[in-house]
Amino acid sequence: MKIKKILYTGLIILLALNASAQKAALTKADNNYNKYAYIDAIATYEKVAEKGYKDEEMFQKLGNAYYFNGELTKALIWYDALFAMNTKQEPEYYYRYAQTLKASGNYTKADQTLETFTKLLIADKRGLLFESNKDYLEQIKLNSGRFEVTDAGINSKYSDYGSAFYNNKLVFASARDTGGIAKKTQKWTNQSFTNLYAAELKSDGTIGEPERFDRKINSKFNESTPIFTKDGQTMYFTRNNFLEGKRGKDDKRITLLKLYKADYVNKKWTNITELPFNSDLYSVAHPALSLNEKTLYFASDMPGTLGLSDLFRVTINNDGSFGKPENLGAGINTEGRETFPFISGDNELYFSSDGRPGLGGLDVYVTKLNGYNSFGAVLNIGAPINTGQDDFAFIINYETRKGFFTSNREGGNGYDDIYQFSENKKLVCEQSLTGTIVDVETNIVLANTKVTLLDRSFKILAEITTGAAGNFTFQVNCGKSYYVRAEKQEYETKETPITIESKTGKENLKIALEKRIKTIQSGTDLAKTLAIPLIYFDLDKSFITKAAAFQLEKIVAVMNQYPNMKIDVRSHTDSRQTAKYNMALSDRRAKSTIQWLVQNGINKSRLTGKGYGESQLVNQCSDGVACSEAEHQLNRRSEFIIMSIE
Known part of the structure; x- marks a missing residue:
């Protein structure tokens, strides 16, 4: 018993001394690491690691020591060990790990690691550059061999x-x-x-x-x-x-x-x-x-x-x-x-x-x-x-x-x-910006349209007039942002922003112009003509909001322009709720709209209207049919149909 006790005590002391030695070694390595003495730190950490000692912080520092010393393939060994021990690391370790994976040629895993990094640091430019250049290896390949x-x-x-x-x-x-x-x-x-x-x-x-x-x-x-x-x-x-x-x-x-x-x-x-x-x-x-x-x-x-x-x-x-x-x-x-x-x-x-x-x-x-x-x-x-x-x-x-x-x-x-x-060949990034100008309603190409290229400060860089095909072409710089302005008589001028990719190629831009002067006649829906949004009532409500009032002012302006114009106000809902409920809701909305127009100067004799509930759906979204919110929204609409003008 006594002998066993002595041996046991000796073993405890030995283990304690060994743990103490390892702790002292790690302390020395930490000091060297913090002083940027990376070679000394590596030697000490690796001696401890060779004895089977595993520690997350030690793996981090070993990886970092090699990483910052430019020895990426050696850093990969320790980052591999780090992520095998615990995948929940600070975002920066994911980025460093991806870099070392690239050094070993494992671009697939490197890109997967960068995906995680990007999700952890959504505003980091390195992640944003990766997200916007997923084909970076292909682009680098195009730039290579010169x-x-x-x-x-x-x-x-x-x-x-x-x-x-x-x-x-x-x-x-x-x-x-x-x-x-x-x-x-x-x-x-x-x-x-x-x-x-x-x-x-x-x-x-x-x-x-x-x-x-x-x-x-x-x-x-x-x-x-x-x-x-x-x-x-x-x-x-x-x-x-x-x-x-x-x-x-x-x-x-x-x-x-x-x-x-x-x-x-x-x-x-x-x-x-x-x-x-x-x-x-x-x-x-x-x-x-x-x-x-x-x-x-x-x-x-x-x-x-x-x-x-x-x-x-x-x-x-x-x-x-x-x-x-x-x-x-x-x-x-x-x-x-x-x-x-x-x-x-x-x-x-x-x-x-x-x-x-x-x-x-x-x-x-x-x-x-x-x-x-x-x-x-x-x-x-x-x-x-x-x-x-x-x-x-x-x-x-x-x-x-x-x-x-x-x-x-x-x-x-x-x-x-x-x-x-x-x-043997200079690297040149060449980009051309081509496009077509069309009518927004008919999609017919628009000839004789003045197209202007502007920089981010709206400085004019180039101008062109479209031919019979409605096309334009500008030579632009890779990676730059521009505005393209399209102007044509009887159409509303439109400026479209565009950012050119940072690689050789061609950008295409289609610009649809809206007529400034629009033809109206009996049967025309002023809501579509004046681009009034389909919804201007709060959910399940029938009172006129400030947003609705802004849109209805457009109707007032047109009716004042044409004193003999008569309008039929038609309100529609989607199929959710019961048919009876929807009919009553839409009717209240139609009456509320008519009342607002009268209060704002339109004679009541020029206005008719009623609610149609869910009886005139424009798509398949009837009761029991699964539809998206956007699909239901198409059915929640107000129409302002011209009954007569003269």
Whole structure:
């Protein structure tokens, strides 16, 4: 007994120590996770998981750690485990799960997961974009096959990314080991901090050996994603919060990203200053310049951001100062990540996003900059640039249609790799808006109708007059909203709004015009002629409502126009309730209508009327027949039949 008791006590202690060790390990992993030390967190969490320890929060953090580190196929393992353990997760996990499913090629399950995400967050733009672009894979397929992609030949076994053109060189960030004794690494990836490197772009299309860019620019922390002015005298670049030997931190003691500027003076980069809209509390990164170099674009999670990171712009004033950063808005940004902007020489904005329908991870998109605050359709540039993994930092020479981008796709040399490409066909979204103008009553096509295309601000863009076939055609921009105005003598002018799809194709619009001057004669029902609604009484009531009075004023106006006109008021009900009840109700309504018309100036001798109950149904909805509310409504009507005019 004593021995058993000792063993039992020892077992309890062992179990307690084991549980305590696991708890300590999880606590350490949590701390690393919250400090963005994702590699350390992964190692600790996985050791615990290997021992069979299952915990929902741990699976979430393991999935997130790989997800935010760009390793989507590994993140899928833990999101699979998470959803196998409990499908009731926060909406964001459904979106991340869908992204990792795409990375593995399982688009069917990814779309099913996005359906659930959309139902949970009905106002989220990512879900709305998915709902309105269910055929996104087909559209991406149409956009694909326009690039020849090869390895850039400058990659190491570490991370290489974020390139920029500078004179005849390619400048990029790399975490390659420089061979120093005191090798510094960042906990996020367990790799060296990145420095800027430059490689010559040779005339034969090859790239020279990369060399350190500049000692003044490179610090002991991260430098990346430079952009240079056309004269080569100014550069903007991303760096960890580090200046003049001092490292800045946010309130969680994390060193975030900032934008810096440097000047090229006497063949040296100098005057390194941080931009005034940086902050220790949020990151600002990945600069891009407008064509006139008066606007700086960048990515940030600063206050006012719609998602995890948004694209912003800021004016560069003539004196070198900066305006107030502006969010590019919901036309570009989503609740996901928008990042790595680039403005091409033909004024197109390229950027990466994981918030739009894509192949998985970050995909590269493009939109035309039509003005300071106007964008064209946002288009996925397709494969082979985009894959199920992260594809980003796209730059292109608009004249040669050659460029570079970064990806962590399978088959690379390192963590991220730089690829070069040649575009053999430009992506163009072409849409035409065609339509026909017809008479609303006869459906006869209307020739000689003036048709005007207007933008959302009602600015006239184009005009056309229909021919004998009543047709019109306009060339329009993908993804844009317009108004189409149709005008013809003797008809009421009509404006119809339309939003063009964000893909190549043709939109068709049929516009039916209503005659302004209508022929009336004995037997005409003024209710139909004047478009008076079928119902203007409350349910089971016979008194005149305000809505009914508005409609009856139309009858008064016509009868005043024709002093000898006589009207027969006929009231009808549906078949619900008894025939006796309906007859009495309809008769009260007819009398109430006549009384209102008399009170408003129509001589009683000009009016007759009665109720017909359910005796003159216009469809099959009689007693015992199942009908919809809309079908019953057709029977609840009032008629104002002209008995005579002269």
